[in-house]
Amino acid sequence: MISPALRDAAQAWLDHARALRGASEKTIDAYRADVLGFLSFMTLHHGEAQGLGPVSRVTVSDMRAWMAHERSRGVSARSLARALSAVKGFYRWLSDREGFEPTAVLSTRSPKFQNKLPRPLAVDAAQAMIDRVELQATAPWVAARDAAVVTLLYGCGLRISEALSITFADTPLADTLRIRGKGNKERIVPVIGPARDAVDAYLRLYPGPREPQMQLFRGVRGGALNARAIQKVMEQARMQLGLPASATPHAMRHSFATHLLGAGGDLRTIQELLGHASLSTTQAYTAVDTARLMEVYDAAHPKAKR
Template identity: 45%
Template sequence: MDAGALLEGWLASLANERRLSAHTLRAYRATLERFLAHLNHTHGRPADAALLASLEAADIRAFLAARRAEGLSNTSAARELSAIRTFGGYLRDRHGIRLGGLEGVASPKVKKGLPRPISPVDAKALAETTGEFHDEPWLQARDTAVLLLLYGSGLRIGEALALTGGILPLGETLPVTGKGRKTRMIVLLPPVRDAIDQYLKLCPYAPSREHALFRGARGGPLDPGVLRGTLRKARVALGLPDSATPHALRHSFATHLLARGADLRTIQELLGHASLSSTQIYTSIDTARLLDVYKSAHPRG
């Protein structure tokens, strides 16, 4: 069987059964297309089931080495190898084809970095200052409302911008659909509800169930790139580091909850993490913060 057909079948299964995001599917497609093109080049013929089964660890290492020569980091190389392993699992389970060489290839070592949250004061200042870079009051209110939603409720930017007028009227909680099309319940704090209400009062476009809640200047859905660009200006104006991004507000939400005594299971549910291990990284952040306080305050620190 042609490897291209196998690839399309794999991607279809990821979209329909595992419900992976369009962004993840594009990344997987790009990786496997590069891998198959590499095999075509090195073996002198189009890849098919027989070629995939005949591969050795050296073939996969050669592909990763070629990608590293192009400037790929350890983190990205590990991600590409993970995609190839996932493809191999599909070939084995669905077609009885063993993708050769995988067992002999170790994943590149990746230093696990910690998310970099920002303080509550800086988070609030960032939300308010970002809005000030617009001339239109409704655009100012919009950006402030979105960023307060990310910080106050722990949403991903894509989750916030996917909300429609169907969530109205606002209550104390809100169902949100996240990764894997899984729905979770988030809490809307009064300041967040007030910010959204203020935006809706000023917005020239009437909310509806069919349209995005947060609109762009011309009435379409707000482009996340526009929000990131405006936030970048606010970050510079406030003297905040490059790590002060929309996603950092989500990290700050989790870190500040943990510091106030929230348990990991609750934070996991609020963030929509599939496993507790994804949430446990925030305990490292809190420990790191405590060590910083200790070293700066203790006379023998």
């Protein structure tokens, strides 16, 4: 059992993360699950209710026991590293507030894991995906809608949630678009001609109401379009094109970044366009581009042909 005082402290920390750091609700929910899971384990581990006193006395041995327990449940190294980061954040905040020494928690090493490189599509495959998506729906306005969404993902590097948050007030699309991304952070992204044309084609065919505050992309039943609808239409398209399962809506965003880097774009600009908080996140695309370059090199080098 977790004491009411400790639950209140955890909630206060979450409120602090939401207000000060601009964390999204999805991130807040993950933090909550990770920290409460940790505190629940400590309750069972020690056989007593966890309050502010007991949690301030967590030892290195306790931390090792928790991490071993999580791994035994099948929690991946990546997920455990994320949970440990949340626990450290909570302890850092709580120790400042309550005046105890959090070294046992903060000194715990994060498990090592292999960073997954983005899986972008080739330029011709990205274009083929856009073309094929438009052929999936029988209703012309739905076909134009799907093509417009996927074109925005690839042409502007948007997350699917960002593309679906565009409203009728944003139309007709200008040369730039104000996007509110993760952590409620705003950024300005340029809108390429094909993306504007695709949205215009959708608007010409869309038969429903167009209130300024309504989300631009609509479902066939009249509500706002759900991300799952785009995921499904891309699943159908990738199977027809023989593309891998990694050809998802988010892969179009990865493709935007990788192709832009390959064309000479600099990392700082790409970071701003994608809305990455850290340049290290954007640097993953450097590894992708290098890996692709090495594949070409290995295939073309005379020694590779012997």
